[in-house]
Amino acid sequence: MTSSRGYHHGDLRRALLAAAVEAIDEAGPTALSLRDLARRAGVSHAAPAHHFGDKAGLLTALAAEGFDLLAEALEAADDLLAAGVAYVDFAVRHRAHFEVMFRPELYRADDAELIAARGRSSAALRSGVATLSTDDASADTDRDALAAWSIAHGFATLWLAGALPDRVGADPHDAARTVLRRLFD
């Protein structure tokens, strides 16, 4: 079905999103070009407009997809440390999605589908934090959630930016686990 060579592509919307991931992995979201995506998918330069309206529309869809994938990854984690590591793993494995998700000026933050997906992510994060603070009456869940989110998000962002020194190593999974333990233990 992906090789249907008629006038109709078959699943152009999906193909464009996949091409966008590829292009963003290569050169970042700034360099993204709708016409380039159209070329990658083998359609005319104006075809993407029908499915996404404009560039912001395409990135909105990509961000929503990203928040859904992130929610899945967080929900599969057993405890907070695992969730933190899963967060970093997600950022590395789905770099393109991640880079768009936290750049709201690139998409329409008021999109309904996106807000719903982001809500699922937030809920998964908060339920992870809840596993920590059951034994301590003085615990501040809000603060703990914010601290956990911050350290995981910060490590992931710095890793993707290539800002971390070489001595951290080449495996983000292990490095993240080591760093996150500093907060969670």
Place this chain on the structure above:
Amino acid sequence: MTSSRGYHHGDLRRALLAAAVEAIDEAGPTALSLRDLARRAGVSHAAPAHHFGDKAGLLTALAAEGFDLLAEALEAADDLLAAGVAYVDFAVRHRAHFEVMFRPELYRADDAELIAARGRSSAALRSGVATLSTDDASADTDRDALAAWSIAHGFATLWLAGALPDRVGADPHDAARTVLRRLFD
């Protein structure tokens, strides 16, 4: 000197960097246009090229300036908590610089001046961490530095992205202090 209306601007390089900060504050680094900067500075569309070569050149200069400003801010902090809060304050007060600094695909990461400025920032951060770990022989300075950097960077990034829930409040300074204490106390 800023109002010299002759053929020569006076200090076009500085004026363009200032205009870039303004433009990025308004619409993010992605929407930055060299021609728009030229218009803001009152010069022709090709004038910026002489000072910065191309867009990446201008953003390289902006990132280097940012790392210098960050180093100054970190060096003025007394302890690690203060450094963390200063890091977040810097990100909020110099949003445009910060947003470019950690997006290496936008500039030339091999620029000598930029590498030197980034080195000053890193040194300031590490010296802040050193104030923490003097009393504990089992302390892992590398890990602590990474954790501290991650949580400050993550909080700053999430704040700038508008990703934090409303209940965090409107003052990044106080909110950052509260969250960072979770790691540093």
Place this chain on the structure above:
DNA sequence: GTGGCATCTTGTCAATGGCAAGATAGGATC
């Protein structure tokens, strides 16, 4: 089989980045 509609194409326009060639000014040298 016919009409309707989603999908895709072609054509066009303004804006942008970048390059080339020329104009101007301010200072160095004599």
Place this chain on the structure above:
DNA sequence: GATCCTATCTTGCCATTGACAAGATGCCAC
């Protein structure tokens, strides 16, 4: 003081892009 010399800035140009408009195509309901 005249002349060159070089950094600075301008004008002109081209390929690429995003967005829009109008038309072509094919699938599906009826």
